[in-house]
Amino acid sequence: MAEFDSSTGATRRLPPLNALRAFECAARRLSFRRAADELGVTPTAVSHQIRLLEDMLGQPLFVRHVRRVTLTPAGMALFPVLRDGFDSFASAIAHLRPQRTRPRVVLSATRLFTARRLVPALGRFAAEHPEIDLHLHASDVVVDLGAGDADIVVRYAEGPFPGLVAEPLMPEWVGVLISPSLGVVQPSDLRNVPLLHSDWTGPMAAPDWASWARSAGMSDLTVATGVRFTDDSHALQAAIAGQGAVVSSLVLAAPDIRAGLLANPFGPVLECGQYHIVTTANAIRRPEVAEVRNWLGTLRHQYVLD
Template sequence: MNESNSSISRHRQLPPLAALRAFEAAARHESFRRAADELAVTPTAISHQIRLLEEILGLALFVRRTRQVALTEAGLRLYPTLRDGFDSFARTIAELRPRTGRVAVTLSATTLFTARILLPALGSFQAQHPDYNLRLHASDEVADLAAGMADIAVRYGAGPFAGLAAEPLLTDRFGVLCSPRLGLSAPADLRHTILLHTEWKRRAGAPDWRHWAQLAGMDDLRVAEGPRFTEDGHALQAAIAGHGAAIASLVLARAEIEAGLLVNPFGPVIAGATYHVVATPEAMASADVRAVRDWLKGDRRGGVTPGDQARLTRNRSPGQAPR
């Protein structure tokens, strides 16, 4: 091969790296402002770099609208190549970089999932990974993983989760939960029991008393009466105290069920959505994030794995009807 004519020896004709980075971030976020936040520059600087790139290419890459930008056909062709390229750069650099000191990983999840699933199992992670600092970010607001708010997250829903790698963790189930002191043994007992309510943010299809009564065929159950709570954890605490019966997650209340503080005396059970482990493709490829993912998916003692759901079904109280 004539080395002087080889494509390998010729200089690559590439635009400035800053312009390519600005375009990739703006395309991923569909926002100049969020791209600017990620790259620690001003939106004006992002706009300048993208205009420079458009001038070099002789093509428009974005359609600019009021408070919104959208990729043109040329932008849609360019974005996946740059995204995959930058992800590959980041993975290789992370693998080459020597590990110094303790590795910090931020895991984001809802407040209740953090309190009832992650915190009880935290000791097992620390025992398995003594060189890691696991930071728990508990919030009911969705953390922007692309912007670096967290490295990995647990999200609830059917997906897909745009721009993220997602793996199923466990599927939720909702049912009647109450203190065993109430002595409930059949659905008819609920007609003389205080019903505790959680005010769900999304009412459509919510696992509430109205939904449960429809499944149970109890049209006469007074599903509108009883105390209401804005936090499902507070409804659980009221149930533990014997103040009434609640419709709540059998997965998130597992510890209280196993300790005998709560019972699920009878069905039916409302099928919930699936919890997923999610991260950006770049983060999911890194060893530290994979360690957290593996721990979440069952490589630990404590916490919840999908197999726990079958065990919850077996742990019925005496006289509990099959589901």
């Protein structure tokens, strides 16, 4: 089958595909964390693949700064070649696939919002709109609507959103959440239980123990120690398991509060911004995107705090 031979007549000696994909994604995003989010792996896995590629090439492809990365000359030379190659792969494969007969909508939201608000409501959406394929993209990294990363998003941000179509969805409220089994009934009881923390990655001020303690007038509460989580959902699960108290979303934890798994035994409750539904003018003209927006609007009427 000579027609399938390489045009060079020589066996290709290429690095592993996973290493090339990790590099191309990290170079495009200029972030190992964002590349990991796009590829569905951990930042450590992305870093490992890029180190493997650099070792094979015998030179660095990135300059690692404290909170960002930049491309070296070698990285800048390699990136456009891989980017164009992957774009060509995607285009060729898309032409080979059967044309979709069902409308598809990609909805992006933070991981906690997806887990606590969207997933429980999926059954109702599927029952009401069996003709729409809804794809949930759970990410704490802001997606680029203009680049087509998603059709519609729920963003926890103040706005404005220039060039986009946005509407408020619901306010966010945060407060102390703890398992009723720990018997915490007044603020002073917090001195006797572990404090749980989640690392906030959003663009707005972090709802954390320090801000809550200031509002509560508890300047003597030790807020710098305790287990830290990179995922808000994990912090809530630890609180449900009775491993300590956490300052987190009362709105998104409302089902757990109503089920008796968590309690908000006392204030203060802090208002921390607003969730918005955001899309583009072109996307909202599609009937299926408009249906998803309408469905999201119904969620604001659920789990309202008593």
